[in-house]
Amino acid sequence: MITKTPDPMLPTPWVVQRVRRETADTYTLELAGPRGAAGFAFAPGQFNMLYAFGVGEVPISISGDPERPETLMHTIRDVGSVTHAICGLKKGEALGVRGPYGTPWPVAEAAGSDVVVVAGGLGLAPLRPAIYHLLNHRADYGALELIYGARTPGDLLYRRELERWRGRFDIRVHVTVDSAGPDWRANVGVVTDLIARARFDPEHTLALVCGPGIMMRFTVRELLAQGLKPHRILVSMERNMKCGIGLCGHCQWGPFFICKDGPVFTFERIQDWFDRREV
Amino acid sequence: METLEPIVAGHPFFRGLDPRYLQMVATCASRVNFSAGQLLCRAEEEARQFFAILHGRVAVEIFSARRGPVTLQMLGEGEVLGWLWFDKPYHWHFDARALEITRVISLDVKALMETCEKNPDLGYELLKRYAHALAVQFRVARLQLMDMYGT
Numbered sequence: 001m002i003t004k005t006p007d008p009m010l011p012t013p014w015v016v017q018r019v020r021r022e023t024a025d026t027y028t029l030e031l032a033g034p035r036g037a038a039g040f041a042f043a044p045g046q047f048n049m050l051y052a053f054g055v056g057e058v059p060i061s062i063s064g065d066p067e068r069p070e071t072l073m074h075t076i077r078d079v080g081s082v083t084h085a086i087c088g089l090k091k092g093e094a095l096g097v098r099g100p101y102g103t104p105w106p107v108a109e110a111a112g113s114d115v116v117v118v119a120g121g122l123g124l125a126p127l128r129p130a131i132y133h134l135l136n137h138r139a140d141y142g143a144l145e146l147i148y149g150a151r152t153p154g155d156l157l158y159r160r161e162l163e164r165w166r167g168r169f170d171i172r173v174h175v176t177v178d179s180a181g182p183d184w185r186a187n188v189g190v191v192t193d194l195i196a197r198a199r200f201d202p203e204h205t206l207a208l209v210c211g212p213g214i215m216m217r218f219t220v221r222e223l224l225a226q227g228l229k230p231h232r233i234l235v236s237m238e239r240n241m242k243c244g245i246g247l248c249g250h251c252q253w254g255p256f257f258i259c260k261d262g263p264v265f266t267f268e269r270i271q272d273w274f275d276r277r278e279v
Numbered sequence: 280m281e282t283l284e285p286i287v288a289g290h291p292f293f294r295g296l297d298p299r300y301l302q303m304v305a306t307c308a309s310r311v312n313f314s315a316g317q318l319l320c321r322a323e324e325e326a327r328q329f330f331a332i333l334h335g336r337v338a339v340e341i342f343s344a345r346r347g348p349v350t351l352q353m354l355g356e357g358e359v360l361g362w363l364w365f366d367k368p369y370h371w372h373f374d375a376r377a378l379e380i381t382r383v384i385s386l387d388v389k390a391l392m393e394t395c396e397k398n399p400d401l402g403y404e405l406l407k408r409y410a411h412a413l414a415v416q417f418r419v420a421r422l423q424l425m426d427m428y429g430t
Contacts, residue, residue, distance in 0.1 A: 121428035151428050178423045180350045185378060188338070188353040190422045193415075214427045 008245050011051045011096025014072060016089045022075060022157045026122065027087045028063065031072040031097070039069030040097075043104030044129035045236060045264045049244045050074060051096030052085035059241035059259070060086075061126035062100060067136055072097065075125035075157060101244040103264045105130040105208050105234060113232075114142040114200040118219050120149050120191055120211025124157045126236055126263075127210050135171065142205075144171040145198040149191035149215070151178050174198065191215060192222045202227030210236040217275065220267055230268035237270065238263040283308045287384055290331045291357040292408055300401045307390040313377035319360060320371040327369075328385045329361035335381025340374045348374065352419075359412055361388070 014031040021027055033040060042062050051057040058080075064073030078087040086095060107130050115134055119127050134141055146165065150156045156175065166173040174194045176187035187194065191211075207223050209216050216235055223233050237258055242250035246260030254273040256262060267274065283305040287293050293304060311330075313319055319330060319337060330337075332354055339352040339360070351373065354360055360375055360383075369388070395402030 149428060151426065155428070176353075178426070178428075181346070182338070182340070182348045182350065182376075184350055185336075186353075188350045190419050190427070192422070193419055212427055212429070214422075214425065218422065218427070 008098065009243070011049070011057075011098045013094040014097045015094050016091055017071070018091065019087075019089065022159075023155050025079070026075060026077045026157065028073055028075045029086070029089065030064075031074070031095070032070075033072065040072045040100070041069050042066055042100035042129075044107055044133050045105040045126055046100035046102045047126070047238065047241065047244075047263065048072075048074065048097050048099030048101070049241075050076075050082075050086055051098070052082050052089075053094070053096065055085040056082040057096070057098075057242075058082045058086070059101075059238070059244065061236075061238065063125040063128045065132040065136075066129050067132070075122070075128075077122055098244060101241070101259055103262055105236075105264055106206070107133045110134075110206040111137075111140040112142070112204075114144070114205040116145045116147065116195070116198055116200050116205055116207045116223070118147045118191055118195065118207060118209045118211070118223075120215035120219075121151070121155065122157065123209075123211030123215070123236070124148055126238070127208060128158065128161075130208055131165075135165075135168075138170050143200050145174070145200060146171060147174045147176075147191050147194045147198060149176045149178075149194075149211075153177055153180050153184050172199065190218075192218045195219065195222045195226060205232060207233045209233065210238075220274070230271055231266050233267040234264055235267055235270070235274075236263045237265055283310065283384065286310070286333070287331075290333065290384060292331050292359050292412070296404065300398070300404065303394050303398065303401060304386070304391070304405075307387045307394060308384050309387075311383050311385040313381045313383070315377055315379050317377050319375040319377060319381075319383070321374050322371055324371050325369060326361060326371050327388055329359065329388050329391065330375075331359050331384040331386070332356055333382045333384060335383075336378040337381055338376050338378055340376055342374060348376075351423075352416075353378075 014033055017032045018030040019027055044066055047059050047061045049057050050060050060074045060076055063075040076083050076086055078084050117127055165171050176189050180188055209219050240251040241259040242248050244259045246257040251258040284301050287305050288301050334356055337354045338350045340348040340350050342348050
């Protein structure tokens with residue numbers, strides 16, 4: 001018998017259930033699958049290709065809870081024509097979804113270790129599924145530290161959730177911004193400065209890092225200075241993904257296709273390419 | 280009479296300093312408490328003190344007529360406040376406000392500078408520590424300036 005494998009380039013329509021405004025230009029879309037669909041299984045750190053019909057397709061990380069696959073969540077910044085079209089969708093409207101693609105955060109392998117999660121700006125979105133996993137399986141991990149930086153308090157994603165996590169006794173949440181008004185009580189400064197304040201055992205710690213390139217460069221430098229080994233630092237190198245399946249070569253980065261070999265890499269694997277300006 | 284030597288010695292900025300020098304520093308020191316909302320210093324005022332924070336949180340602010348006070352930096356336990364006591368005209372450039380009850384070692388800058396002039400080894404040791412604190416501040420300020428979350 002011949003079974004037909006689904007065409008990886010064919011999007012499936014998903015319907016917008018809810019749009020939540022996170023910041024002035026960033027929205028979280030909650031999507032429901034086609035009728036009868038079992039849900040959307042994915043691993044933390046993976047991404048989907050989202051298709052705004054008639055406009056174009058963009059790679060967007062999944063930002064929801066992997067243990068609640070009935071709702072697919074994406075957090076999207078309105079920066080270009082495709083993301084603008086997606087952010088403008090209303091409840092009941094559809095968009096195309098292909099995926100999930102890419103390598104995940106190795107949260108299962110981190111069991112027994114301390115975990116430090118370092119996020120900058122929109123980088124908290126691809127890390128949120130990993131945080132959900134860590135909290136859903138809290139007893140499997142040692143110390144859990146979340147370090148998150150943004151430009152201003154108004155640029156923080158998932159504000160209510162951050163406050164809820166901060167209220168827990170089993171995760172330490174450090175939030176910092178570059179500048180703030182007088183009502184801001186958390187830190188003002190840069191994420192790299194908070195790493196030294198986090199409590200973890202460098203010998204038994206896994207670090208998950210996601211954010212803009214410069215933030216990741218300085219964060220990795222600080223984590224190494226704190227004694228973490230390169231193979232225990234995970235970075236998400238999302239950039240230029242187009243086909244999602246390693247065919248088009250658009251996201252090629254040295255010897256890697258980010259959509260297929262990444263976006264999550266150990267720093268050990270990519271350290272020769274990490275700071276290279278030519279690629 | 281209470282001596283501040285052990286308290287000064289316990290602060291990271293002075294940790295490991297020769298006991299002889301600790302004694303000299305302690306003679307320039309006093310303990311000061313600030314309540315929440317109270318200013319430790321105000322921009323343009325003469326910088327007469329150098330603060331070593333023992334407990335609490337301090338917001339370093341700049342006032343803008345349009346935006347009101349804007350927080351540029353947050354300082355806490357183990358950190359120091361007072362960038363410019365080595366540099367004329369010895370004026371504060373920013374406001375610093377206690378966000379909660381804050382306890383500090385307040386060092387009389389004039390007395391401390393005179394002590395350093397008489398004891399160059401102490402002056403050099405303090406300058407080295409101060410240069411490190413400045414280098415950290417400088418690095419942080421540059422990263423803040425470059426808007427690294429937007430790139």
